[in-house]
Amino acid sequence: MVPGEARSGWRKAWVSDLRHYAGLLRRGGLKRRYVRARIWHHFTGAMRDAGRLFCERPAIRQARLALRTPQFCLGTVAVGLLGIVAGSGGLTVTRAMLAPPYADAKRLVLISEGGEVPGARHTIPAALLEYWKAHNNTMSGLAGYRWDAHGTGWSTAEFGGVVGAAPRIFLLHRIREWKPADARQDLAVVGRLKPGVTAATAQNELRDLAAQYNPYRRLSAADQAQVMPLVGRTRKPFWAYGVVCSSTMLLLLAAACIGMRTDRRRIGRIRGRYWAYFCAKSVLLPLTLALVIWEFSRATSFTLNGGATFVAEPIFVWLVILACGAIVWWCLADQWRRCRACLRTLQYPVRIGSLGAVLFDHAGMELMCCQGHGSLYLPAVSSDYVQGGGWTALDATDIDSEIVPR
Numbered sequence: 001m002v003p004g005e006a007r008s009g010w011r012k013a014w015v016s017d018l019r020h021y022a023g024l025l026r027r028g029g030l031k032r033r034y035v036r037a038r039i040w041h042h043f044t045g046a047m048r049d050a051g052r053l054f055c056e057r058p059a060i061r062q063a064r065l066a067l068r069t070p071q072f073c074l075g076t077v078a079v080g081l082l083g084i085v086a087g088s089g090g091l092t093v094t095r096a097m098l099a100p101p102y103a104d105a106k107r108l109v110l111i112s113e114g115g116e117v118p119g120a121r122h123t124i125p126a127a128l129l130e131y132w133k134a135h136n137n138t139m140s141g142l143a144g145y146r147w148d149a150h151g152t153g154w155s156t157a158e159f160g161g162v163v164g165a166a167p168r169i170f171l172l173h174r175i176r177e178w179k180p181a182d183a184r185q186d187l188a189v190v191g192r193l194k195p196g197v198t199a200a201t202a203q204n205e206l207r208d209l210a211a212q213y214n215p216y217r218r219l220s221a222a223d224q225a226q227v228m229p230l231v232g233r234t235r236k237p238f239w240a241y242g243v244v245c246s247s248t249m250l251l252l253l254a255a256a257c258i259g260m261r262t263d264r265r266r267i268g269r270i271r272g273r274y275w276a277y278f279c280a281k282s283v284l285l286p287l288t289l290a291l292v293i294w295e296f297s298r299a300t301s302f303t304l305n306g307g308a309t310f311v312a313e314p315i316f317v318w319l320v321i322l323a324c325g326a327i328v329w330w331c332l333a334d335q336w337r338r339c340r341a342c343l344r345t346l347q348y349p350v351r352i353g354s355l356g357a358v359l360f361d362h363a364g365m366e367l368m369c370c371q372g373h374g375s376l377y378l379p380a381v382s383s384d385y386v387q388g389g390g391w392t393a394l395d396a397t398d399i400d401s402e403i404v405p406r
């Protein structure tokens with residue numbers, strides 16, 4: 001870790017220091033294991049010193065300076081976005097939500113039966129499905145399907161005619177392999193409406209047919225067959241999480257507008273680069289979050305019948321709202337601690353005053369731009385009446401022209 005030219009000298013100095021210290025301790029009559037423990041402590045000190053020398057190497061120092069630039073921050077986000085696009089195979093799920101990969105997808109419907117719990121959906125009994133296939137007039141095709149957690153799907157013979165041959169992604173669920181299903185099993189049902197027929201008309205017909213098929217089975221309104229457009233259902237997570245993430249974005253952009261108005265009032269002009277950087281963050285971070293949710297999370301998972309899974313709806317919506325809160329907080333905190341001129345993060349924190357004496361004097365933290373553009377004062381309490389927080393612009397050209405003694 002120690003740079004090459006200083007290494008042998010550094011080593012010699014520390015080894016002799018440790019030897020001398022060990023000798024001192026032994027002469028003092030300490031037991032061997034105490035001596036060892038003390039020496040170990042000294043040794044970690046030597047390692048810290050080596051770490052400090054390592055960090056002072058020009059390359060490392062350059063890298064640490066680069067970490068503070070706005071380009072690094074935006075570059076990291078951009079690399080993350082590219083990683084998402086590459087890792088998801090070109091945004092497969094998002095594309096499947098926006099443009100379902102089936103021919104004439106608007107006519108596809110999911111058919112299920114309701115249950116006692118509101119929102120619950122059940123599969124259709126195999127015999128009833130056969131009865132519907134034989135007697136309905138609103139559907140051009142009905143097919144049964146199911147899948148398992150490992151990406152294997154099973155479908156009845158009509159599936160190819162209704163949806164299309166072996167789709168790679170069905171209901172946002174990646175399916176690696178399709179196998180023929182046992183038609184005697186209860187399966188989830190997908191249907192294709194005849195042209196010009198609405199889902200509501202088809203639903204009424206299927207309900208009437210179900211009543212004819214089994215007149216003794218009394219069903220409440222919730223238990224009856226439900227026909228739901230497939231496109232609308234698959235786009236639901238797109239809208240739900242899209243709205244949450246875009247409102248985060250709008251909130252941050254509104255904050256930028258307020259900041260720019262304040263700029264114009266206080267200094268008579270808008271700091272363009274400073275606010276452009278803030279807006280770039282405000283757009284890119286919620287976008288990244290939305291893409292991660294759609295492509296890699298379970299938020300877009302459906303049950304077989306098109307119902308929401310427990311993970312997707314109650315839990316995930318809360319997690320996403322928390323993540324959006326974190327984005328807003330970080331964007332504002334990061335922006336506040338950057339130089340108003342060069343956008344590097346401010347350095348050299350100096351603590352001023354003490355919180356205990358805040359009644360009579362101000363207490364807070366002062367940070368400087370390492371290029372000399374100005375200093376930022378952060379009061380320890382937000383309601384500091386002696387000295388409010390703020391940015392003081394300094395004349396950087398003065399600092400550059402100052403003669404530095406060598």
Ligand SMILES: [Zn+2]
Binds near residue numbers: 339340342369370373
């Ligand atoms: Zn600066």
